[in-house]
Amino acid sequence: MNIPFTKMHGLGNSYIFLDLFKYQIEEELLAPLAIDIANKDIGIGSDGLILIHPSIQADVGMRIFNKDGSEGKNCGNGLRCVAKYAYENNLVESKTFSIETKAGNVTAEIRGDRAFVEEVTVDMGEPILKRNLIPMEGNADEQVIAESFEISHHPLVVTAVSMGNPHAIFFVEDIAEAPLTELGPIITVDQRFPEGVNVEFVEIVSDKEMHFRVWERGSGITQGCGTGACAAVVASILNGFANKGEEICVHLSGGDLFITWANDGHVWMRGNASTTVSGEFYWNPKS
Numbered sequence: 225m226n227i228p229f230t231k232m233h234g235l236g237n238s239y240i241f242l243d244l245f246k247y248q249i250e251e252e253l254l255a256p257l258a259i260d261i262a263n264k265d266i267g268i269g270s271d272g273l274i275l276i277h278p279s280i281q282a283d284v285g286m287r288i289f290n291k292d293g294s295e296g297k298n299c300g301n302g303l304r305c306v307a308k309y310a311y312e313n314n315l316v317e318s319k320t321f322s323i324e325t326k327a328g329n330v331t332a333e334i335r336g337d338r339a340f341v342e343e344v345t346v347d348m349g350e351p352i353l354k355r356n357l358i359p360m361e362g363n364a365d366e367q368v369i370a371e372s373f374e375i376s377h378h379p380l381v382v383t384a385v386s387m388g389n390p391h392a393i394f395f396v397e398d399i400a401e402a403p404l405t406e407l408g409p410i411i412t413v414d415q416r417f418p419e420g421v422n423v424e425f426v427e428i429v430s431d432k433e434m435h436f437r438v439w440e441r442g443s444g445i446t447q448g449c450g451t452g453a454c455a456a457v458v459a460s461i462l463n464g465f466a467n468k469g470e471e472i473c474v475h476l477s478g479g480d481l482f483i484t485w486a487n488d489g490h491v492w493m494r495g496n497a498s499t500t501v502s503g504e505f506y507w508n509p510k511s
């Protein structure tokens with residue numbers, strides 16, 4: 225099979241994008257395709273696969289598959305890339321449009337023109353804080369704010385937030401010393417999170433700025449995670465480290481994102497997106 229693709233990234237969090245406005249791929253091929261195409265040795269190399277597809281309920285649709293072939297419900301960095309692709313490729317008419325995700329519809333706003341989208345702002349909707357909806361085991365209606373979380377003899381403190389996908393946030397004194405490599409792969413599959421979890425370590429610099437590192441569910445360490453940055457800002461406000469209604473700069477390994485948890489409850493994400501290469505992937509599904 226020859227599969228046309230575009231590789232894009234948001235702050236180094238890279239995905240292979242397939243334009244399903246132009247062709248279709250059978251459903252059962254998507255997970256194995258994600259695994260192969262994301263593999264740097266036999267494929268192209270990326271943190272996963274994203275489908276840009278026609279939508280009935282929105283102007284354009286997005287589906288995201290992690291590197292291990294599992295499907296996520298949302299992807300912040302992917303959304304900015306989808307918005308850039310959709311506008312630059314005339315899939316949408318205006319600079320403000322809706323994108324369907326498995327977690328619901330969001331609204332994207334473009335800064336730039338058809339030749340080059342410079343920046344995208346996304347209204348990510350409201351964070352989900354009820355424990356059973358994150359989901360995390362325990363008392364269904366409670367929120368998970370600064371709760372003791374013992375793992376592998378490490379006495380951690382967790383705040384959990386869903387942005388349509390689950391995030392466990394751990395505040396640390398020094399981001400350089402965060403036990404991401406050691407604990408990321410253990411926490412992400414911890415049974416207290418029945419659907420797994422994206423794991424974030426965050427160092428607060430001030431009420432306007434934080435450092436952030438992530439172990440993504442299904443993909444491992446990545447340069448950044450847009451939904452994770454949103455969740456980290458919500459968690460920092462829930463813990464009293466920052467304020468609602470103020471834009472906060474999140475320093476990810478691959479660059480900066482600007483996040484606001486607005487007073488109406490919606491989370492706004494502002495940042496760039498980049499296109500690196502387009503081509504055809506020659507794929508033998510059986511190999």
Ligand SMILES: N[C@@H](CCC[C@H](N)C(=O)O)C(=O)O
Pocket residue numbers: 237288290295296297298299300301302389390422440441442443446448449450451452
């Ligand atoms: N990198 C993404 C999130 C991708 C999905 C995530 N790994 C999950 O399984 O929930 C982002 O930028 O938000």
